[in-house]
Amino acid sequence: MQLVVARVGRAHGIKGEVTVEVRTDEPELRLGPGAVLATDPATAGPLTIETGRVHSGRLLLRFEGVRDRTGAEALRNILLIADVDPEEMPEGEDEYYDHQLMDLDVVLVDGTEVGRITEISHLPSQDLFVVERPDGSEVYVPFVQEIVVEIDLEEQRAVIDPPPGLIDDNAARDEGADRHSASSRDES
Incomplete structure (x- = not known):
């Protein structure tokens, strides 16, 4: 099963980082380095997360192959989609997908x-x-x-x-x- 876990925001800096609007309660699990994510539109992906960090309260990601601001801006508004086992339950009690x-x-x-x-x-x-x-x-x-x-x-x-x-x-x-x-x- 596929779940939307984030939406790419604007570029941050000149080295290919982007801000992301997190749409998962488990960003450390879904948006960590090495995660391979499908995209919507599908033609933009898949994208592999190279690095991630929090800056001023916002999650910043860099994807493999994206090295400059122009490449980062091209990803703006793309939805990031993770494959999730349909039987998997969220970690917290009273949490639901x-x-x-x-x-x-x-x-x-x-x-x-x-x-x-x-x-x-x-x-x-x-x-x-x-x-x-x-x-x-x-x-x-x-x-x-x-x-x-x-x-x-x-x-x-x-x-x-x-x-x-x-x-x-x-x-x-x-x-x-x-x-x-x-x-x-x-x-x-």
Whole structure:
């Protein structure tokens, strides 16, 4: 199985290094020297990581055969893709790969069907489940511990406890007055 682990950003310096937007919780495993990554578009790769380092909080990579700024700039916006065993699980508890969450049934704590996960949107502050409802409409569910209370991979479902108004647009406005908005702490 192939997973997107990073997106190449702008060139850094004149010796072929690039910044990368990391899209994995395991960069030391997926983006280490010697790693061979497929690319999207495929014509840009495969790319082999020669060196990696952190500079001012950003990961910088240099790929074999890329020695100057021009070569580095040519890689901008390319997605880096790692081959992962589909049976492999993330290291941390309560962490999931996107492919494990796709197509899970989403239900409320009382068992009421909400829909199924069709997409996971990775935003800077938190991840969102894009849930397709039975009528074809979509609802966005923040993937935070306060709302997504259980992921059951065996039963293929995600159990949620949403605040009033998140799922039902007609919820009484005063019903959630005492409830705080969801924390941006991502537990995925």
